[in-house]
Amino acid sequence: MTDYRFIGKSTPRKDARDIVTGKIKFINDVTIPNMLYGKVLRSPFPHALIKNIDTAEAMRIPGVEAVLTHKDVPEWMGGASPLHVRILDNKVRYVGDGVALVAAETEDICEEALRLIRVEYEPLPAVYDVEEALQPEAPRLYDMFPGNLMPPENRIFGPHTLQEVVIGDVDKGLEEADFIIEGYCTYENIPNPMPPEPPGVIAAWEGSDTLTVWSASQGPHMFKVALQKRMGSINLQSIGSPVGASYGSKFMSWQYVLPAAALAKATGRPVKFCYGKAEHLAAFTVRLGSRIYGKVGMKKDGTVTFVSGDWLVNTGAFSETAQAMVAVGCGEAQLMLRCRNWNLKPKVVCTNRTASGQIRGFGGQELKCALTPIITMGMEKAGLDPVDFFKKNYVKPGEDFYWRDGIRWVCRGIDFSAAIDRGAETFGWKEKWKGWLIPTSVKGAKRRGVGVGVHGNADVGEDVSEAFVRLDPNGTATIYSGLAEHGTGQRSSICKMVAEILQLPLERVSVTPTDSRVNPFELGPVGSRGTYAIGSAVIAAAEDAKRQLFERMAQKFNVLPEELETKDGTVYVKGRTETKIPWIKGMGYDSTCMGHGRFEPDFSQPNFMMIFTEVEVDTGTGKVELIRVVGATDVGQVIDPLSLTNQLNGCLGSAGIDSALFEETVFDTRLGRIMNPNMIDYKWRTFSELPEMEHVILETPFPSHRFHAIGVGEITPSPGPSAVLMAVSNAIGVRMNDYPLTPDKVLRALKKIATTKRRGKR
Amino acid sequence: MTSIPKKHPPHTLSLTVNGETHSFILGKGPNEVSPSHTLAQTLREKLGLTGTKISCDRGACGSCTVLLNGKAVFSCMLLTVECEGKEITTIEGLSDPKTGNLDPLQQSFIDHTAFQCGFCTPGIIMSTKALLNTNPSPTVDEVKEALSGNFCRCISHYHVLDAVMDVVKKEGNQ
Structure with a gap:
């Protein structure tokens, strides 16, 4: 293994000092002169027509600068493809949907004005259940979507965008199977990723054609592209701020940016628009609801002969990315399960609850959490150890799959069997696994059980990244990248890559602010693509800049450029370190070397995450305690050890593992309201409830880029929830498929309290 | 005969933050501190x-923790007017003001x-500081307990515990 100067070594984050001293400016820490504040009046009804709105009284309050309703907002459109959601409409579709917008001198004045807007509603019947929404007589949310069914997407990932998995011949798979399992499972507790920082933006217009947006977007540059699609051809500058975490949810969110832009336009002044926590939890985005009626064929040796079923995806009132998430989920199912015969048909359905967004796990977690428990019923029938099953069936080099673009890709990554073996060994799987529905140990009322889950995606190489690297004569390098810092340390990691290539001290490498006027195209750090996709563009730009530097320096040494090497801002002939010339001697004070880099999508190198869990169930109280978690992965090459372990530890949070234990958005179907939009009633894990956590991180080189690394951060929570179901089922000897496994459900499964009817129609 | 209303002198409030004392006029104006303002807002x-930071704004997440006379408090749950005459320390006041x-x-x-x-x-950091003020050599469980009111969603808890216990060790307390 190569011993690098920076790569693989722990180095302080570039932004560390600003973070620990409170100097770092998140979006709500920024004010600009003459700025107004914006707020939304939200609907108390899940589905209603707005018959009348009277804003006169609100307008009379001193300090109120604008009140906008559906009658006077610009015709900018949001929602999924096709665009179908107005900023404000004459119809509301969930409790919390926007009814009016206010801009005023302070947030307090905004609140006062909201109270004085008189709205007359005509309530309509509402629908929340995904199958009820599909019925012909169901209330319809959008005229353009009969049966509340979103049309399959055929643009976002190209003309063949994957919208189902139909491969081979399921009848053949039926014949070949030793066991056929039919099952039903839901992952519909719609957990909230709940980043601490609520969504926020500042919008300001110059004239009528140029808009500047400061936001906590996870992908500020892609956000510009998306907003231009929604707003028409205006000049738009998107400036990112540090992201007070996102977990996907703040990647591109038109639903608070377009209102801010509308208010800024109406008032001619900058408008800040930051959600409060209740809005964040009740009127922003939650996970997609996922329900599967599945059928799986399996042989005694763990070969999967077919997978078929209906995947019902509940978007709530809308989802910007549900069809894209379906595409990625369909791809990820194939990575997990080697199988020749598929007939998995998704339906994407709108209902009258708050919208769904993109969240770490992006479709794959939602799919797997419902599909894996059905697959495990097959393993149970065949008497297979789940670790052996996953090891046998996870995609291996040379095997193929259809990815989100509908194109057949052949894996040219690595075999993860070694990571699986090491993970199992570290966890002590062989000792703890006693068979299906058998506890690992029983001590009085306490029963322990173990479970395992797997996830991986091929998005580590998704989409395009571009970067420039500029060398200045004083021996510094600047990376031009639209990469936002959302907690993974990726902005620091690309500095390490460039410092390694140019052999510069880390403090001499910096990154430009995420300003779309300055930087080239960057999709953003999503889908674990930071290391491979973004890294590749930055590496190429640094190599290009270095090549230019050597061309200019070669004449000083009378050698060919290839014979040169650079270190700490000086250049020398390879092997002859006694004569070193500073960059400025070759470049002069009046020039720079600007290298360009571009990464083209490559879906051939999936990543991998396996999560082992051990739980202890108190059969007296029904409480489940997560005792121990072991993660196993192979990342090719660690870039920054501490940033990596941070991301791996992240498996617990952001609507991950704990969505199997206690995290849920509690939805009241009588009123259509979310009952727990606050951080007391929405449960989250505290410092005093941490399980033991350990990770196995292998470094088998990938054919990715110069450092042979790939990313893994996005997927770390996704294998967890189904692993917890398995562990609890084993602990109590009763199969449990009902997320989250709250004490009442456990006691019901143990027949200690009366059972209630489950959701679902069939 | 109507009486001429007596003109009261404005109510003022002084706050000591990070060693500096600031005076405010109480009121609703843009440059005044409202009696309804929380310490976090001010x-x-x-x-x-x-x-x-303000995250939940309801005393549930600990993002707004500051020190009030050396003890950790949620600044979103205190009115500014309650803090008169108290010593407040924020994250900005933790490093040495002279040397940085x-x-x-x-x-x-x-x-x-x-x-x-x-x-x-x-x-x-502020919650931890408050703990170390009263208990300079806590066990890891005591640190966990002291931080149990601080929400972290990225799950940096494990590194936080390492960081805190390292300080405890280096300061020769354990």
């Missing part, structure tokens, strides 16, 4: 001390990358 909006030297806790958080997005970090 710190952020009037004094520009935005290192104190960081508190050992801050340095340890840097060394352990004990944060991801960093939004909850000031609150976590």
Whole structure:
């Protein structure tokens, strides 16, 4: 293994000092002169027509600068493809949907004005259940979507965008199977990723054609592209701020940016628009609801002969990315399960609850959490150890799959069997696994059980990244990248890559602010693509800049450029370190070397995450305690050890593992309201409830880029929830498929309290 | 005969934050501190001390933690008017004002990358500081208990515990 100067070594984050001293400016820490504040009046009804709105009284309050309703907002459109959601409409579709917008001198004045807007509603019947929404007589949310069914997407990932998995011949798979399992499972507790920082933006217009947006977007540059699609051809500058975490949810969110832009336009002044926590939890985005009626064929040796079923995806009132998430989920199912015969048909359905967004796990977690428990019923029938099953069936080099673009890709990554073996060994799987529905140990009322889950995606190489690297004569390098810092340390990691290539001290490498006027195209750090996709563009730009530097320096040494090497801002002939010339001697004070880099999508190198869990169930109280978690992965090459372990530890949070234990958005179907939009009633894990956590991180080189690394951060929570179901089922000897496994459900499964009817129609 | 209303002198409020005393006029105007303002609001909006974060604004997440006479408090749950005459320390006041030297806790958080997005970090550091003020050599369980009111969603807890215990060890307390 190569011993690098920076790569693989722990180095302080570039932004560390600003973070620990409170100097770092998140979006709500920024004010600009003459700025107004914006707020939304939200609907108390899940589905209603707005018959009348009277804003006169609100307008009379001193300090109120604008009140906008559906009658006077610009015709900018949001929602999924096709665009179908107005900023404000004459119809509301969930409790919390926007009814009016206010801009005023302070947030307090905004609140006062909201109270004085008189709205007359005509309530309509509402629908929340995904199958009820599909019925012909169901209330319809959008005229353009009969049966509340979103049309399959055929643009976002190209003309063949994957919208189902139909491969081979399921009848053949039926014949070949030793066991056929039919099952039903839901992952519909719609957990909230709940980043601490609520969504926020500042919008300001110059004239009528140029808009500047400061936001906590996870992908500020892609956000510009998306907003231009929604707003028409205006000049738009998107400036990112540090992201007070996102977990996907703040990647591109038109639903608070377009209102801010509308208010800024109406008032001619900058408008800040930051959600409060209740809005964040009740009127922003939650996970997609996922329900599967599945059928799986399996042989005694763990070969999967077919997978078929209906995947019902509940978007709530809308989802910007549900069809894209379906595409990625369909791809990820194939990575997990080697199988020749598929007939998995998704339906994407709108209902009258708050919208769904993109969240770490992006479709794959939602799919797997419902599909894996059905697959495990097959393993149970065949008497297979789940670790052996996953090891046998996870995609291996040379095997193929259809990815989100509908194109057949052949894996040219690595075999993860070694990571699986090491993970199992570290966890002590062989000792703890006693068979299906058998506890690992029983001590009085306490029963322990173990479970395992797997996830991986091929998005580590998704989409395009571009970067420039500029060398200045004083021996510094600047990376031009639209990469936002959302907690993974990726902005620091690309500095390490460039410092390694140019052999510069880390403090001499910096990154430009995420300003779309300055930087080239960057999709953003999503889908674990930071290391491979973004890294590749930055590496190429640094190599290009270095090549230019050597061309200019070669004449000083009378050698060919290839014979040169650079270190700490000086250049020398390879092997002859006694004569070193500073960059400025070759470049002069009046020039720079600007290298360009571009990464083209490559879906051939999936990543991998396996999560082992051990739980202890108190059969007296029904409480489940997560005792121990072991993660196993192979990342090719660690870039920054501490940033990596941070991301791996992240498996617990952001609507991950704990969505199997206690995290849920509690939805009241009588009123259509979310009952727990606050951080007391929405449960989250505290410092005093941490399980033991350990990770196995292998470094088998990938054919990715110069450092042979790939990313893994996005997927770390996704294998967890189904692993917890398995562990609890084993602990109590009763199969449990009902997320989250709250004490009442456990006691019901143990027949200690009366059972209630489950959701679902069939 | 109507009486001429007596003109009261304006109510004022003085706050001592990070060793400096600030005087405010109580009122609803843009340059005044409203009696309904929370300490978090005043710190952020009037004094520009935005290192104190507001997340839940309901005393559930600990992002707004500051020290009040050395003890950790949720600044979103205190009215500014309640803090008259108290010593308030925010994250900005933790490093040495003259030398700029960081508190050992801050340095340890840097060394352990004990944060991801960093939004909850000031609150976590202030809660830890309050613990070490009263208990300079806590056990790891005592640290966990002291931080159990601080929300972190990225799950940087493990690195935080390493960072804190490293300070405890280095300071020769354990």
